[in-house]
Amino acid sequence: MVPDHRSGGRSAVSGLRLLYHLYHILWLGIDLLLPPTCGGCGTPGYRWCPRCQQRVPILPTPLCELCGTPVSSARSRCADCTTVPPCFTELRSWSAFADPIRPALHRLKYRRDLGLGEALVPQLTAYVNQLRWAVDVLVPVPLGNSHLKQRGYNQAGLIGWPLSFALGIAYAPHALIRARETRSQVGLSRAERHVNVRDAFQGRLGLVKGRSVLLVDDVATTGATLSSCAEALFAAGARDVFALTVARAYRGLAFGA
Numbered sequence: 001m002v003p004d005h006r007s008g009g010r011s012a013v014s015g016l017r018l019l020y021h022l023y024h025i026l027w028l029g030i031d032l033l034l035p036p037t038c039g040g041c042g043t044p045g046y047r048w049c050p051r052c053q054q055r056v057p058i059l060p061t062p063l064c065e066l067c068g069t070p071v072s073s074a075r076s077r078c079a080d081c082t083t084v085p086p087c088f089t090e091l092r093s094w095s096a097f098a099d100p101i102r103p104a105l106h107r108l109k110y111r112r113d114l115g116l117g118e119a120l121v122p123q124l125t126a127y128v129n130q131l132r133w134a135v136d137v138l139v140p141v142p143l144g145n146s147h148l149k150q151r152g153y154n155q156a157g158l159i160g161w162p163l164s165f166a167l168g169i170a171y172a173p174h175a176l177i178r179a180r181e182t183r184s185q186v187g188l189s190r191a192e193r194h195v196n197v198r199d200a201f202q203g204r205l206g207l208v209k210g211r212s213v214l215l216v217d218d219v220a221t222t223g224a225t226l227s228s229c230a231e232a233l234f235a236a237g238a239r240d241v242f243a244l245t246v247a248r249a250y251r252g253l254a255f256g257a
């Protein structure tokens with residue numbers, strides 16, 4: 001059992017969990033009215049089918065103790081973290097960025113598959129509990145204004161919002177803002193990615209001061225965006241910043257996040 005270190009106390013935690021159960025029941029109702037198809041393989045009748053759940057590609061171990069990328073030897077840190085350590089306390093990802101997670105996240109990002117975010121939450125909750133991170137507030141990585149206008153929603157929020165309920169921690173989607181627009185990280189080298197997101201975020205004072213943050217995004221590649229977000233959260237007074245992504249693209253897998 002993870003110790004109850006969360007700031008809201010036991011009643012707030014059980015209130016959030018009750019909300020999560022209601023949200024889950026709401027989705028079961030929506031499924032009856034509008035039968036879904038699986039985000040991973042398209043099988044009718046599921047938002048996330050048991051077959052895809054069994055095929056979730058787990059990251060090969062050992063992992064870098066900081067950024068969670070697979071490392072080939074028993075070294076505790078990858079070469080990148082040894083050269084320039086990232087700002088977050090730790091980054092971990094539930095799966096590798098490969099089938100069936102890859103098409104599922106694509107659907108979440110570009111086809112507004114809200115129900116899929118909810119369907120992945122029980123697995124993500126179990127994963128976070130197993131990491132035993134002492135976190136008390138969830139912050140999703142924010143989208144830039146132009147992307148938000150274009151897409152109308154933030155995919156990190158589709159996962160982060162129900163995940164915060166399930167974990168019984170506060171949800172603070174406004175704790176981070178984009179200080180400037182950035183170009184897409186797709187196709188950029190590691191160094192270019194770091195330059196692209198440097199000082200791109202600002203933490204809002206008061207929302208994370210003295211708190212341990214669970215920073216959430218859909219996919220991590222180099223971790224540059226998460227590191228830049230963590231830097232802004234620490235500047236706003238966060239005590240720790242644990243970063244979680246659904247999936248991880250790493251060397252040996254095709255980049256494309």
Ligand SMILES: [Zn+2]
Pocket residue numbers: 038039040041042043048049050051052053100
């Ligand atoms: Zn499936």
Ligand SMILES: [Zn+2]
Pocket residue numbers: 064065066067068069077078079080081082
């Ligand atoms: Zn590393």
